[in-house]
Amino acid sequence: MAHVHADFWGGEGDQTAALWRAGVLEWGPVHTSEFSGPREDWPINAALARLGVTSAGPGAPDYRDLFMEVGLGQGRDEEDWRRAALQACDAADYDEWHASDQAKRESEERAAAERAVSERLPGIPVPLNGKEIITLLGLPQGRTIGAAIRHLQQLHIDRGPQSREEAEAALRAWAAEQGLTPCHRGQ
Known part of the structure; x- marks a missing residue:
């Protein structure tokens, strides 16, 4: 069993690790806040290696440190x-x-x-608002209008800012692809 501790904030921090076998301290505790040496010598990686965790190795192009390899970097x-x-x-x-x-x-x-x-992508501008899209496409208010806004946002991400005319043309093409037909209120 290994006890590992990492405390980092803003890229600065430290690691401590110790290893027990059959209830007896076998290695450590080892502590460092200096990470200039090889990753395999860092306390947590060293403890994991002593537990038998292996990697492709530091010379291999796909080498990752053992801390990440066993999923500890997920938390x-x-x-x-x-x-x-x-x-x-x-x-x-x-x-x-x-x-x-x-x-x-x-x-x-x-x-x-x-x-x-x-969900609407925060901070991505669109040249048409919901009411304008409703009028342009002749669709009722609802999820489809949100999807249209997200489509415009994705176009902004993929192609950059769109003019009003480009956005209108893109929405008409998108509505046709979606099989959306205008509802004509009051007719």
Whole structure:
């Protein structure tokens, strides 16, 4: 069992690690706030290596430090690590846990991407507001107008600022692609 501690703020900080086997302190505690030496000598990486964690190695182009390799870089505080440790307890081995953890992260990333599609992108300007889009496309107020605004925002990200005329043309083309037909109120 290893006890690791990292305390960083704004790029400055320190690491401490110690390792026990069969309840007996085998190594450490080792502490440093100097990170100019090789990553494998940093306390947490050294403790993980003593536990048998391996990497491609410092000479390999895909080398990552062991701290990141086992997922400790995913957490921002002790509670995140504790949650990961509880999940790891249910796994038969590291590979099973790592695959499970990777699947969970991918699921969270997909959920975040889906939320991003349904939310307006903050700080991205559009040349038309919701009322103008309703008038232009002849659509009722609702989610479709939000989708149209997000489409304009994505165009801004992809192509840069759009003129009003370019935005109107892009929205008409987008509405046609979506199969949206104008509703004619009062007719």
